[in-house]
Amino acid sequence: MRKQERVSSLQMSMLFLFFMTGSSIVIVPAPLTNIAGNGAWISLLIASTMGMILLSGILYLNRRAPDLSLVEQSRSVLGNIPTLLLLIPFTCVLFWNIAGIVLEIGTFFKSTMLKETPTYAVNSMFFVTIALTALAGIEVIARMATLFFTLMFGCIVLVWVLVAGLYHPEYLLPVMPDGIRPILNAAYVVYGFPYSELVVFSIILPFVKSEDKPKLSKHMYLALIVNAITLIVSVLSSIMVLGPLSGDLKYSLYQLARLIYFQEIIERIESVIGFALIIGFYFKASILMLILIKTLKDLLGLKNERLIALPVAFICLLLSVTTYTKEAELEELVNLTWPLLNNLAYALPFLLILGGTFIRFHLKRGNKQPL
Amino acid sequence: MPGKFITVLLLASAMLAHDLPKFKKARARDRLVYGAFLVPLLYLAFIFVTARSWPNLDSIFNVLRGPAQQFIHWLNPVNS
Structure with a gap:
């Protein structure tokens, strides 16, 4: 948040990968398979393609x-009043987005590890x-x-x-027993969380070092592809292990971790895995903050934006508890x-x-100078 | 309720202890914004401690439930 702060394009893409995968890896597989069944991976492909289109826009x-954030770009292109009108709802939703992630952490802990x-x-x-x-x-976070x-x-x-020993590849078939509509429905859900959220990342892209800018696009696309692959493999492994139950059990990856049993040496490691997964929530919330x-x-x-950091965090905390x-309302x-x-x-x-x-930039031919 | 009240009190004290020295040195505009943020903060803290169901961000978000439901129904009539 200090002026001179800069990160490399690789660090920025790693933050982006954390941002996209962080909480979604725990939350997304269950509702997705609940709606789309075995076709959940197709929904992920559709949603990640939409995400790719949005990413190409922010890039x-x-x-x-390169040196302007979304707010500054908006001011430059649309003017002050439209920027305020457009970005006030943006900011309000951003406040709740952070609260929502922590709300999900709280729910995850409440139902798995810290029940009392x-x-x-x-x-x-x-x-x-x-x-x-x-x-x-951002430098420390990176x-x-x-x-x-x-x-x-x-x-x-x-x-x-x-959990490879528990895989039943036959559970993956049939892929679309109820046609394409449930898949589109699930694609809508997973587009909302996490793919449409990637737009907010345009606020911190100016933090990339100027000498690294040419490599940024390549690294960001790669991060999004890794994210899509991670989510798809998680969904596939949860279907292959849990079969039709995968849509009914929340936190699929954590449920898979509970099933790990290897030669009586490695078993009951779900708490360790759970804490490792929580890192994703924490990172996503920190980046959003x-x-x-x-x-x-x-x-x-x-x-001095550091002055408002604590009140903003406090408001988010209070939103997360009010x-x-x-749980049903949050799910809805x-x-x-x-x-x-x-x-x-x-x-x-x-x-x-x-x-x-x-x-x-393109249509007003005489105006080709940078913003 | 006492647990909630103590949590809010502890966090607010920590926040003010951290921010007051910076607040004194800050520009007028930054101070104004800081003060403005304390208004929703106090409102939310009151709602939280007293467990009142007063208007909140979710009241605004829930306005979109109807249109979202219609869209889902159009997308997948079976699930809706």
Whole structure:
């Protein structure tokens, strides 16, 4: 968050991969297989293609104005008042997005490991950590990501490998027993979470070192492909192990970890895997907090954005304990309203800014200078 | 309720202890924004501690439930 902070394109793509995979690896497989059944992997392919299109949009904007965030680009293309009108809902949804991730962590802990602990105690501890991480800045987060990336993805691969003995490839068939409609429905859900959320990443892309900018596109696309592959393999392994039950059991990867039994040496390792998976939630929430603080700084013209970090984190904490406190309500929001909300609050302003930039740069022939 | 109240009190004290020295040195605009953030914070803290079902962000989000349901029905009539 300090002015001189810069990260390499590889670090930025690692943050992006964490952002995209972090919480979705735990949450997405179950509702996806519940709706689309064995065709869940097709839904993921459709949604990740949509994500790829959005990513190409944010990379296009970044190429046009490498040093400007989405807010500054909006100001430059649309003007001050439209920027405020478009980005106030964007910011409100961003506030809840962070709260929602921690709400999911709280629910995950409540139903798996810390059954007697009040959710607000878990959420408070998380928000203290998230706020301190965001205060440390993007460089520190990027350096931490290198270490935690190995831990989290190592544990995911470990689960895939250690449950290999329980795989029943025949469970994968038939692929589309109910036709294409459930697959499209599941694609809508997974597009809402996490793919349409990637738009907010355009706020922190200017942090990439200028000498690394040419490699950024390649690294970001690669990160999105790795994310899609990770989610697809997780969905496939959960279907191959749990069969028709995979849609009914929440936190599929954690459920798979519970089944690990290897020569009486490796068993009951689900808590270790659970904590490794929590890293993803923590990272995603920290990156989002950083994005929110940067958005507020640009939007409100703040000089010292570090001053508002703690009140912002506190508001997010209070949102996480006062909204959607019932699990069923949260599930309904994620599966029903969240994709539409994201489209209106995140994708729509982004597409308007993208359209404005495109018109300004390509159609007004005499105006080819950078924004 | 006492647990919630103590949690809010502890976090608020920690926040103010951390922010007050910076607040004193901050620009007027930054101070104004900080003060403005305290309004929703106090409102949410009150809702949380007293467990009231007053308007919140979810009330706004729930407005979109109807249109989202219609879209899902159009996409997959069986599931809706």
